[in-house]
Amino acid sequence: MxxxxxxxxxxxxxxxxxxxxxxxxxxxxxxxxxxxxxxxxxxxxxxxxxxxxxxxxxxxxxxxxxxxxxxxxxxxxxxxxxxxxxxxxxxxxxxxxxxxxxxxxxxxxxxxxxxxxxxxxxxxxxxxxxxxxxxxxxxxxxxxxxxxxxxxxxxxxxxxxxxxxxxxxxxxxxxxxxxxxxxxxxxxxxxxxxxxxxxxxxxxxxxxxxxxxxxRPDDAGPSAVLEQAASQWQVIEGELGFSVTQMGSEVQGGFSDWTAAISFDPDTGLGEVEVTINMDSVSIGMVTNQAKGREFFDVENNPVAVFHGAIRPDGVRFIAEGPLSLKGHEATVALSFTLQIADGIATMSGETVMDRRDWNIGQGYDDESSVGFPVALAVSLSARQ
Known part of the structure; x- marks a missing residue:
């Protein structure tokens, strides 16, 4: 041969x-x-x-x-x-x-x-x-x-x-x-x-x-963009991301369009924040379209999520705690964050872990074999008074 x-x-x-x-x-x-x-x-x-x-x-x-x-x-x-x-x-x-x-x-x-x-x-x-x-x-x-x-x-x-x-x-x-x-x-x-x-x-x-x-499908961004919120502290830049475990692997996602109306007194450490999120701006790699669907964020029927939080000191950190309205459901979220203020610029970085079931997200996945229950949220921003 x-x-x-x-x-x-x-x-x-x-x-x-x-x-x-x-x-x-x-x-x-x-x-x-x-x-x-x-x-x-x-x-x-x-x-x-x-x-x-x-x-x-x-x-x-x-x-x-x-x-x-x-x-x-x-x-x-x-x-x-x-x-x-x-x-x-x-x-x-x-x-x-x-x-x-x-x-x-x-x-x-x-x-x-x-x-x-x-x-x-x-x-x-x-x-x-x-x-x-x-x-x-x-x-x-x-x-x-x-x-x-x-x-x-x-x-x-x-x-x-x-x-x-x-x-x-x-x-x-x-x-x-x-x-x-x-x-x-x-x-x-x-x-x-x-x-x-x-x-x-x-x-x-x-x-x-x-x-x-x-x-190819247009993925330039959400169809409607949120207007900048009136705020005591104006956000200069920031990121709003999350991660979830899917089939044993961590998947990273985030939102590109959101606004934050912040009032905060540096002397007392007290304040309030209202965050509005355009849910159509979500991105989570290859499963973005599925994340926007009815079983998850149901963006068509629930285009906006809103968080109202009261800010208070918590040792050397701070906490913003209040209701998050998402997909027609409301549950309390407590976001722990660090804060530094220098030259009139406030820089914060915070994180929390939520349970997707509190907002009826992924209701067809009633165990963690496919999609985990915990969702880790990470926020960072800089704001000017």
Missing amino acids: MRRNTSRSYGSIARSFHWLTALVVLANIVLGLTAVRLPMEALEAKVQLFSLHKTLGIAAFAIGLARILWALTQPKPVPVHPDRPVETLLAEIMHWILYAALVLVPLTGWIEHAATDGFAPILWPFGQGLPLVPKSTLVASVMASIHHVFAWVLIGAIALHVAGALKHAIVDRDGVLARMLRGRPAGTGAIQRHLAPALMAVTVFAAGAAFAIAT
Whole structure:
């Protein structure tokens, strides 16, 4: 059994790469499509399928790179029908598209995963991030759209590739399929190399990326932005974030649009605060849309959350305590925070832990196997009087 290619046949290594790639890619397509179609009510199964999909995707990426590197060291068998230039050109274009897709489809999915936190981890011990890939909802959104389009390009190319192989086997009976199955020699003439098929493949993926970016869902921000609240202390900058455990992994989220009306007497340490949160501004990586849905924040019916807190000293720290109205429910929250005032600027940093069940959030998840009960809230801001 010849391991290396000849001008008329594929060696055993190239054939093994071909069929291993086919097995892994087809299995991963099934996993991905199944995971996407599972409802959020089946969150545990959905996360497990996505984890398998991502892990197998990295395996496909590694196999694809190895296959391409091996192909670069081998002669490419000659066309079986050099007298059919259009058919030969189309076959070459499909091969270039398939080779490119073996790298680009898993790579875009990997970058999307690395730009988010927590959801459906890759099943390996080497971490979830990638060098030079920031944690960014924009990067994740763009890569998700490109990954989706590239995946359908791959599926279409596979369908055409299989159709062509069946035509050669059933209609032409010319030995093309046997060349990849058993290494049987076929074809005559000289090895031909053309730049046009590679350029066509580049064009397909460039057009696909442009289409994906142009048609991706608008995630520029919430549809309505809150007006700045009248306040004794005006917020200069701040962050409002939270974290929750999902399937054993911590997931980070936050709100980009919120206001705070603050009155505070530095001499007594007493004051009041009213925080208004635009719930449509929530971001929590790959599950943002689910977080906005009826089972969680129900943003459509409850677009705003409001916290009224009384501020008082608590040793060397302070506490803002009062009701949080969220999703039509109200419960008391006590936020412990540090405060420093210098040159007329107040800087605070606080945190608390809440129970999502107090606001009927995630009511379909009545245990912590999928989504934890505790939600850690973190607030930091600077304000000027």
